[in-house]
Amino acid sequence: KNEVEQSPQNLTAQEGEFITINCSYSVGISALHWLQQHPGGGIVSLFMLSSGKKKHGRLIATINIQEKHSSLHITASHPRDSAVYICAVPYTGNQFYFGTGTSLTVIP
């Protein structure tokens, strides 16, 4: 049983396309994190959100607490957006459940 489910697992898009990655979770949360992992391994935090929507450049994250669902959108996708995107939710105060990640490839 996975507390955090992501879809799709793999995604290939043409440069310029609008991309959506989905995350559903089954636990009660106070906040949800979107992480980005580039080839080579390092992970960076993109967003932490507890309600509504956040925007950073071409990235938009939304969350619906009642439906236990979050989406990460990338507008005007670019090859440098190619990465693994991971959804994470906290539990027991200082640990995280992680989704298995969505591997995005943007083709020029």
Added chain:
Amino acid sequence: DVKVTQSSRYLVKRTGEKVFLECVQDMDHENMFWYRQDPGLGLRLIYFSYDVKMKEKGDIPEGYSVSREKKERFSLILESASTNQTSMYLCASSHGAVTEAFFGQGTRLTVV
């Protein structure tokens, strides 16, 4: 610029060797974590620490131990490396679960 630094990007070790993976953070975070990441399995928690000299087992602690003698440093130890411990290892730190977690660049360990 906040930073979590892992001592090595790539390591190759022999079966049976004792392996140390080091992680240092400069944010005065209480919480530090060690994860391993494998294809199709995502990030799995090995151990975490919420204070100096404190440690808690995660989901997959078997074959590993940890040490946290100073707040900024969290070490992962493979007592006797085995080939099934070949993986990407990621260290992270946080002030708390509601705040951001900051990750190191990862150590890709190969045990031969």
